[in-house]
Amino acid sequence: MARIVLGVAGGIAAYKACSLLRLFTEAGHEVTVVPTESALRFVGAPTWEALSGRPVSTGVWDSVHEVPHVRIGQSADLVVVAPATADLVAKAAHGLAGDLLTNVLLTARCPVVVAPAMHTEMWDHPATQANVSTLMERGVHVIPPVSGRLTGADTGPGRLPEPADLYAVCERILAHGIPVPAHDKYPARATPVDDADVDGGGAVSAAEGGLEGRTVVVSAGGTREPLDPVRFLGNRSSGKQGYALAAVAARRGAHVVLVSANAELATPPGVSVVPVSTALELQAAVEEAAEGADVVVMAAAVADFRPAHYAGTKIKKSHDPTDPDAAPVVELVRNPDVLAGLVERRGDEASPVIVGFAAETGDDEGSVLDHARAKLARKGCDLLVVNEVGTDKTFGRDDNTIHILRQGSSHVVDAGPAPKDEVAAAVWDAVQQIL
Numbered sequence: 001m002a003r004i005v006l007g008v009a010g011g012i013a014a015y016k017a018c019s020l021l022r023l024f025t026e027a028g029h030e031v032t033v034v035p036t037e038s039a040l041r042f043v044g045a046p047t048w049e050a051l052s053g054r055p056v057s058t059g060v061w062d063s064v065h066e067v068p069h070v071r072i073g074q075s076a077d078l079v080v081v082a083p084a085t086a087d088l089v090a091k092a093a094h095g096l097a098g099d100l101l102t103n104v105l106l107t108a109r110c111p112v113v114v115a116p117a118m119h120t121e122m123w124d125h126p127a128t129q130a131n132v133s134t135l136m137e138r139g140v141h142v143i144p145p146v147s148g149r150l151t152g153a154d155t156g157p158g159r160l161p162e163p164a165d166l167y168a169v170c171e172r173i174l175a176h177g178i179p180v181p182a183h184d185k186y187p188a189r190a191t192p193v194d195d196a197d198v199d200g201g202g203a204v205s206a207a208e209g210g211l212e213g214r215t216v217v218v219s220a221g222g223t224r225e226p227l228d229p230v231r232f233l234g235n236r237s238s239g240k241q242g243y244a245l246a247a248v249a250a251r252r253g254a255h256v257v258l259v260s261a262n263a264e265l266a267t268p269p270g271v272s273v274v275p276v277s278t279a280l281e282l283q284a285a286v287e288e289a290a291e292g293a294d295v296v297v298m299a300a301a302v303a304d305f306r307p308a309h310y311a312g313t314k315i316k317k318s319h320d321p322t323d324p325d326a327a328p329v330v331e332l333v334r335n336p337d338v339l340a341g342l343v344e345r346r347g348d349e350a351s352p353v354i355v356g357f358a359a360e361t362g363d364d365e366g367s368v369l370d371h372a373r374a375k376l377a378r379k380g381c382d383l384l385v386v387n388e389v390g391t392d393k394t395f396g397r398d399d400n401t402i403h404i405l406r407q408g409s410s411h412v413v414d415a416g417p418a419p420k421d422e423v424a425a426a427v428w429d430a431v432q433q434i435l
Helices: 012-026 045-051 069-077 086-094 100-108 119-124 126-137 163-176 240-251 279-290 338-346 368-379 420-434
Strands: 001-009 030-035 078-084 110-115 144-147 157-158 215-221 223-229 230-231 255-261 272-276 295-296 305-307 332-334 354-362 382-390 399-406 412-419
Touching: 001 069, 001 100, 012 030, 012 045, 012 078, 012 163, 030 045, 030 100, 069 100, 078 100, 078 163, 086 100, 086 110, 086 126, 110 126, 110 163, 119 126, 119 157, 119 240, 144 215, 144 272, 215 240, 215 279, 223 305, 230 305, 240 255, 240 272, 240 420, 255 279, 272 279, 279 295, 279 338, 295 420, 338 354, 338 368, 338 399, 354 368, 354 420, 368 382, 368 399, 382 420, 399 420, 412 420
Parallel strands: 001 030, 001 078, 078 110, 215 255, 215 295, 255 272, 295 354, 354 382
Antiparallel strands: 144 157, 223 230, 305 332, 382 399, 399 412
16 A cells, blocks of 8 residues: 555646546555645545545645645655646746645655646647656656647647556556655655566566657558548558557657557557558658657558559449449559668668568468568568467457567567557567667
């Protein structure tokens, strides 16, 4: 059981903190809720007290004999602020202490998690971004907002992640005792964790990070090449593995751009999505996002071919009324090899690290790994993640089995069968070894 302080700032997303509080208490944690005065306009003190089983205060003058403005922060194992408004983020970044919550943030010597939520314009403002950067430099775990419906009819980045996602990050931090960097004068209370003790086998946990300050680009889903207004050439990729890769990278602290091709999946917390449809659109989006990126992971299933000609009207079953069985002939042309193009554009530079994906089937000419090794040599990427595909294999499933091949090495890392987020963690472990 951990002692958790749940700070709640005055935003409409305060109602979501009720669900987060319930998840903490049902897990057996002792939770003290510290709202701001503005937060109580959205959710009243009786609600917080009933859900937490503990008294609620916003000011430093209540129960002064217990010195709450110091004691609460000192005794906490984890401080979580969800939602954190632009105002709260600014006060925390500048060390202001005008109420109980900001005092707690100054006195805490445990991991601190801040989940901002605000309108897109406020989140994108240079002042807010500078304040967020300041907090992250001090070791605060910032969980960026997701894109979605905001107050009123507005949509965009700024929405508080779902309580279950916030809870999952907090539990990982608690489980591994991840500290904040020590202050020069006051060392952090938490004990640093040896990499070998985290997630086993030297893997770096999502809570621990490992990708802080990195920009990564992940492509996901399957491209669709239009034939006419109602038909397209496509594939069976669901995008689940690519989305899992993006989610794990974000939890490890990376700035993540997800180029998503026709994947109808929820946006992972802290991930920026660029929607695309065709192979040419994906190529343009990935190349633009890759400028200055540290890692590019090509997990999308990009169509090798597209129709040479697009019909502006629906193609009829038969264009020959004298032959009802006649069918049009569709001429195909090759799509660009996006992965090989990225390697070529990089040239002799070490960055970005480029990861390719290969969905393979064995045949008379070789096994899945035989084909994968040949592709790794041909593409020139740093890592190639290969899985065997076919009916009832990989596509659309929530688990996966992969083999990770590294350029210049005969060693193969196997992962799975396992949920796709665990498979994604294995991929990022391999990437981080290169970084």
